[in-house]
Amino acid sequence: MSTPQLLMIEDDARLAQMVGEYLTQSGFGFHHALDGASGLEMLQQRSPDLVILDLMLPDTDGLEVCRRIRAMPSNALAKVSVLMLTAKGDPMDRIIGLEIGADDYLPKPFEPRELLARIRAVLRRRGEGGSDAAPAAVMRFGTLEIDRNARTVTVGGMAADLTSYQFDLLVAMAERAGRVLTRDQIMEAVRGRELEAFDRSIDVHMGRIRAAIEVDAKNPKRILTVRGVGYVFAKQQD
Structure with a gap:
């Protein structure tokens, strides 16, 4: 390596x-x-x-x-x-x-x-830190495709611009499609850094992901906010 x-x-x-x-x-x-x-x-x-x-x-x-x-x-x-x-x-x-x-x-x-x-x-x-290779699988949700092996996301065949952390957040959400996740559960799923209770970084990243994959980021259909709880990745769309 x-x-x-x-x-x-x-x-x-x-x-x-x-x-x-x-x-x-x-x-x-x-x-x-x-x-x-x-x-x-x-x-x-x-x-x-x-x-x-x-x-x-x-x-x-x-x-x-x-x-x-x-x-x-x-x-x-x-x-x-x-x-x-x-x-x-x-x-x-x-x-x-x-x-x-x-x-x-x-x-x-x-x-x-x-x-x-x-x-x-x-x-x-x-994927540069020596961990096991990600599964060679593509997750498809309508026009949204997430390639865990290539670490790419496309919407209707067009590449979505996400950082590495945002990609992992999206994968974590997609793998748990239909489940409501708290912010703590999302952070735990990507094994990220510990954050202060007031930190809004998950909300910021979710906003960026929505901007990249949603038709209308202000009226999202794929990643939904559950008030007082967290977020859910909607299974059925498109």
Whole structure:
């Protein structure tokens, strides 16, 4: 198995050096860029598996860098996993980051062990972390097709744009079609990170999934909200 490659875009050189040494010792390839422009250039040169992206950069902000990553014409680059770092306490920063395509976030200051755990979790969800291969099966729900092996989603033959975490959320929901799931049950199903009780990340991701697979995201027919409980993936549609 090839060594997973990480790119950290962070203007704090001392922090990046500390993180780099720790992650290299943990079996990762590590590269560092001091600002958004050089980070985007390095991204295209090295095609890393995951980007550790600081929210506050000297030339631009991490949100804009994340937008540019997701808009890249190369499918492989556009699908790279993004873990966002933020020193801000406002939950809206996290929500916006998730809305524009970040796979996870970690507030500063952080413990290197927690960063490592989150990186491994994101890569595991993506299929790069050494877990068993996903079943070679395609789930079909009317015009919606979910290929667990290729990790792709199409609606009416058109590719749906989802992050790796959103893909796993959709699979978890589809595998339990017809069952009402709480947010905790959904998070447990994808073995994701623990979240604070006030965190709205599941709701944010569900909104993004709806935007990708529903005809009308404001009037969803496939992923339905059950007030006071959670969500349900509707079996019969189309």
